[in-house]
Amino acid sequence: MIPITEYAGRDVAVYGLGRTGLAAARALKAGRARVHAWDDNEASRAKAEAEGIPLSDLNKRDWQSFAALVLSPGIPLTHPQPHRLVRLAQMTNVPVVGDIELFARAVQSMPQRGRPKIIGITGTNGKSTTTALIGHILKECGIDARVGGNIGTGVLDLPPLHANAYYVLELSSYQLDLVKSLRCDVSVMLNVSPDHLDRHGGMKGYVDAKKRIFNNQQPGDTAVIAVDDMYTQSIAMDLASRGRARVIQVSSEFALGRGVSAIDGKLFDSLAGNAVRVGDLAGAPTLPGRHNYQNAAAAYAACRALGLDAGRIFGALTTFPGLAHRMEQVGQIDGVRFVNDSKATNAQAAEQALRAYPRVYWIAGGVPKAEGIEPLSPFFDRLAKAYLIGEAADAFAKTLDGKADYKRTKTLEAAISSALEDARNSGEENPIVLLSPACASFDQFKDFEARGDAFKTIVADLGGQIVSRSLKETA
Structure with missing residues (x-):
């Protein structure tokens, strides 16, 4: 844990008691702040109370006493409209901060020569893989690397700050919206495509949130930017x-x-200035496809910026175990391979998986994003058949009608059973059943991780031989 001492002896409101909110409450309490935590969800409150975190209904408090509101990133800050507690904080001039901002201030309070290195990674797609990949490379090179933020461990639950540590942080647009003080020694931006537009008031707000990762960089710091789309080029x-x-x-x-x-x-x-071939990523089996080539290039560049040897970086790339729920090979039944790409929650992410495989039995659906799957139409000829689940099933069926064979299966279990039967009877060599939903999961699952775990459990229950080598996001 990283204790936050900035608010010692003062009252601090914490709203939202998920992973990051609980971590913030623990860190503030360890730093001797008077914590007043709340969540509208009764189960979340019960979990916090069981950990000894003081609860207080923030809707009934006198806000004049609070030194800050620590807001979980999932709570609306500005759009579609500020949450009611955000409005209360604004009306009483209470600063609204997030866990990354608390971390950044703790780092800035340290003597310059005693600060750890900070590597921040953002982008619409690929940031979890790239974050885990950079952490893996640093650890393989003997560096004390701590990986967290929007992936796995909340930043304030990571081990305490010290000069020789490297904090590798995945940063979402929601987290960056709450950041003012963060300075990254190396910042990485992978790509930008429309996503979370309702939370940022449109594309400009979304891009502006992503760009905050660069705000406080100075000479001597490095910005690594993948220039494969018009937003990142600009x-x-x-x-x-x-x-x-x-x-x-x-x-x-x-x-x-x-x-x-x-x-x-x-x-x-x-x-x-002169191109030197470092190696062939065919030797990195967990990094298939052009999107992973971008991830690998960004991770390599970030580690080079930190002064690591090119050969050692590439060697570590080839031993990366992969990331759970991102093109994760999870099992095989009668020659049919199952790939868990549950983290593909939009069409752009699903495109990367469809690019990587020439022919698939595709499971898609859930809570659809605004663009649906129309952007994936250039890849419909790769679909042996599509199996449509969740709220998106009817809309996706309309898009696929006359363009690809499909079946409305509604549930994930039914989709897997149907896909297995069709793939097994196809006569194809090593056919692939791909879960790459192009949708959020909230209609049937808590989150994409729960959806991916369900996929793996169903495959195992059907007799699947587990072949996963992936790195758990919680590692």
Whole structure:
């Protein structure tokens, strides 16, 4: 745990008692703040109370006494409209902060020479894999790396701050919205495509939230930006023109004259101006597909910026065990392979999986995003058949009608059974059943992890031989 002493002896409100909220409450309590925690969910309150976290109904408190409101990132800050407690805080001039901001202030309070290294990673897709990959490389190189934030462990539940530690943090747009003080030694932006637009008031608000990862960087810091979409290209040019942090461009589509490229799986380092082939990512079996080439290039560039040797970085890339719920090979039944890509909660993420496999039995559906699956139409010819689950089933069926074979199965268990039967009877060699929903999970599951775990359990119950080598997000 990282104790937060900034509010010692003062009253602090904590709203939202999920993973990050509980971590914040524990850290504030350890720093001798008077914590007043609340969640509208009774089960969440009970869990907090069992941990000894003081509960107080913030709807009935006198807000003049609070030094800060620590807000969980899932609670609306500005859009579609501020949460009622955010409005109360604003009316009483109580600062609203998040767990990452508390972490950033704790780091800034340390002497300059005694601060740990901070590596922040954001992007619409790929940030969990890239965060875990950077952490893996650093650990393989003998560095004390702590991985958390939006992945696995809440940042304030990570081990205490010290000068030789490296904190590798996945940062969502929700978390970045609550950040003012964070300074990353190395910041990574992977890609930007429409997502969470209701929470940010549109595309501009979403992009602006992502860009906050670069706000406090200074000369000597590094911004790693994948320039494979128009948003990141613009951001890279803007940052380079400001001349503060060093900008390293990476790409899985373009051979860069200066930067890091991963073209057709071949990794090239041209940071010094002349392209040097580092290695072939075919030797990294858990990083298939162009999107993972981008992740690998970004992780490589970040670790090079930290001064690590190119050969050691690439060696660590090849031993990466993969990430749970992201193109995770979880089992095999009668030659039929099952791939868990539950983390693909939008069409852009699902596209990466469909690109990686020439023919699949595709399980999709859940709570649909605004764009649906229409952006995936160029890949419908890769579908042996689609199995549609959850709220999106009827809408997805309309999109697929006349373009690909499909079946409305509604439930995940029914989808897996139908896909297994069809794949087993297809006569194809090693057919693939792919769960890549292109949807949120909340209609049938708590989150994408619960959906992916259910997929793995059903496969195992059907007699699947488990073949997973993935890295758990909670590791």
